[in-house]
Amino acid sequence: MQNLLGTRQLQQHAADRASVLKLLAAARRNLADARVDAIGNDNRFDAAYKCIMQCAMLGLWANGYRTSTSQPGHHQTAIQCLTLSMGVPTAKVIVLDGLRKQRNINDYVGDPIADGVLAACIEEAEQLLAHTDAWLRASHPELVAEA
Numbered sequence: 001m002q003n004l005l006g007t008r009q010l011q012q013h014a015a016d017r018a019s020v021l022k023l024l025a026a027a028r029r030n031l032a033d034a035r036v037d038a039i040g041n042d043n044r045f046d047a048a049y050k051c052i053m054q055c056a057m058l059g060l061w062a063n064g065y066r067t068s069t070s071q072p073g074h075h076q077t078a079i080q081c082l083t084l085s086m087g088v089p090t091a092k093v094i095v096l097d098g099l100r101k102q103r104n105i106n107d108y109v110g111d112p113i114a115d116g117v118l119a120a121c122i123e124e125a126e127q128l129l130a131h132t133d134a135w136l137r138a139s140h141p142e143l144v145a146e147a
Contacts, residue, residue: 010077011068015061020136020143023061027054027129034122041113042106044122049103051125052096053078055132059085062140075100086135088128096124 027050033039034048056078060066063085067074079096082088088096099121105111113121136144 008068008071010060010065010081012064013061013066014064015143017143017145020058020061020140023054023058024133024136024144027051027058027132030054031122031125031129034125041115041118045103045106045113045118048118048121048125049099052099052121052128055125055128056082056085056096058132058136059088062136062143075103082128086132086139088131092124092127095120096128099124 030047030051034044034051036044039047053075057066059082060078065081065085067078071077076097079100080093082093082096083090099117102113102117102121106113133144
């Protein structure tokens with residue numbers, strides 16, 4: 001991650017407990033929204049993807065970094081750092097990066113989100129949120145411990 005700091009893909013960031021808890025709560029809300037059947041697939045996918053991104057950000061924050069949003073590819077950077085930031089297996093990062101690409105196709109080309117892609121995104125968001133929660137409690141309890 002130090003290399004990404006040097007190329008300005010990442011910036012140093014001091015996370016505080018209140019901000020971490022707020023972003024973790026937002027990730028949970030987005031996952032809950034993704035499960036609402038009355039909402040269309042595109043918006044449900046966006047909510048699940050947002051949960052994934054928020055988890056990726058939490059991993060960076062807890063390690064003292066954040067993406068540089070002024071640089072192109074900050075979503076890609078955050079997802080691809082998951083192996084380094086929270087020990088997410090490379091195979092899982094490849095799947096999550098595929099969902100990022102699907103999000104780009106939906107957002108910028110307008111291709112609709114198929115039922116199977118939506119289900120996969122929700123499942124991946126659920127798994128990553130559970131991993132993030134467990135990792136934060138084990139590795140950075142000061143950021144999530146009850147006051």
